[in-house]
């Protein structure tokens with residue numbers, strides 16, 4: 096099963112006997128059977144799609160995503176709206192202590208995975224700085240674990256402080272390009288931030304898809320503020336995976352990124368997207384089985400919906416470094 | 417009411433039942449499914465000219481392609497064919513492949529038999545599965561265990577409907593790869 100990424104201006108995506116055809120300048124570049132496709136991600140402007148293709152994709156559950164730096168949209172069938180009960184329980188639980196407990200678990204998972212990324216990326220060297228940062232992470236994790244009267248502010252406070260240690264460490268150890276000074280979420284003109292934001296946009300698509308498949312309401316979360324137009328549940332769930340799926344791949348590309356000007360990011364984005372998709376399609380251990388990371392994420396999101404419905408506990412997926 | 421054809425689907429994977437009953441997803445079925453349906457239609461057409469001597473059953477009436485439902489049993493379905501005899505009813509199903517019928521196929525037939533049993537108040541102890549154009553068939557003697565297993569599956573399906581939450585599935589890769597809901601599950605391998 097494949098994720099198709101298209102990012103060349105002027106491409107045309109059509110349908111021919113239940114096969115996706117990709118054309119450029121009038122000639123067919125590729126043909127793929129629809130029953131082998133998971134998603135189509137349109138990551139550039141100026142790409143056209145046929146309505147027959149869109150219709151067939153929606154019936155087959157192939158979601159089509161459109162991402163540019165400042166917009167996001169997805170096409171999927173209205174039919175696949177799943178359980179109303181899941182949404183009902185989600186709305187109820189998000190307002191109760193269960194919602195806060197889920198937020199706590201997600202951020203503990205995030206910190207553990209950030210810690211693993213730091214250890215993995217700097218496995219060659221030992222120094223006091225590394226030691227201190229890891230200690231700080233351990234302290235934050237145990238503070239979060241042991242806090243009795245947990246609140247959103249407390250969780251966000253710890254998360255924010257840890258994020259600043261994390262990026263400070265990556266910067267100081269030169270695990271990111273020198274141009275990186277601090278983390279900017281939007282409209283950045285610095286190449287590392289552009290790469291991170293681009294990678295998170297791809298991850299966002301996967302989490303969005305997993306939430307829709309699990310019947311969850313993407314705009315009603317447990318930690319990020321709930322307001323219209325903010326997909327807070329997606330942002331909450333993404334926390335666990337950002338460092339493993341995106342940051343590690345940006346770290347791996349640091350020397351290429353260092354040599355590329357921000358305005359030429361287009362030259363490198365295909366490689367970054369391909370690496371992220373490779374990470375998502377690689378198999379990892381999960382409950383005594385090996386599953387692709389994408390399937391693991393989907394199972395974890397099913398567990399979130401099970402948690403809202405009081406069917407199971409939720410445990411973060413922790414990556415081994 | 418639970419359509420009896422979901423019994424086989426449930427045995428294949430409980431999630432299919434969920435998708436069928438609780439979402440509006442309209443899957444695109446592969447070619448084999450439409451071949452199966454064509455076979456079914458063809459059989460029903462040919463039925464009109466059949467004498468059914470091969471079965472050696474002394475029937476009074478033939479019921480063909482008729483829909484039944486029963487509120488108490490909470491099941492419904494279209495019976496392919498059935499012999500209505502003096503003291504019993506015998507349901508018949510058509511299959512377009514020759515190999516021995518699977519247990520889930522048999523249980524599905526049990527469902528049709530139970531519907532007929534209720535409707536006509538006659539006993540139901542045997543059924544046939546016809547698998548070729550020249551009326552080759554398997555005869556199945558229906559036991560207490562068949563009926564018990566059938567009702568257990570109905571109970572499980574009722575539970576899926578009551579919970580209204582996607583159930584777990586232990587379907588393996590070879591099942592999922594041919595399943596039209598694979599993209600909607602998205603957690604298989």
Ligand code: SF4
Nearest residue numbers: 429431592595598601
């Ligand atoms: S893809 Fe697999 S788990 Fe999902 S419904 Fe089909 S058989 Fe069941």
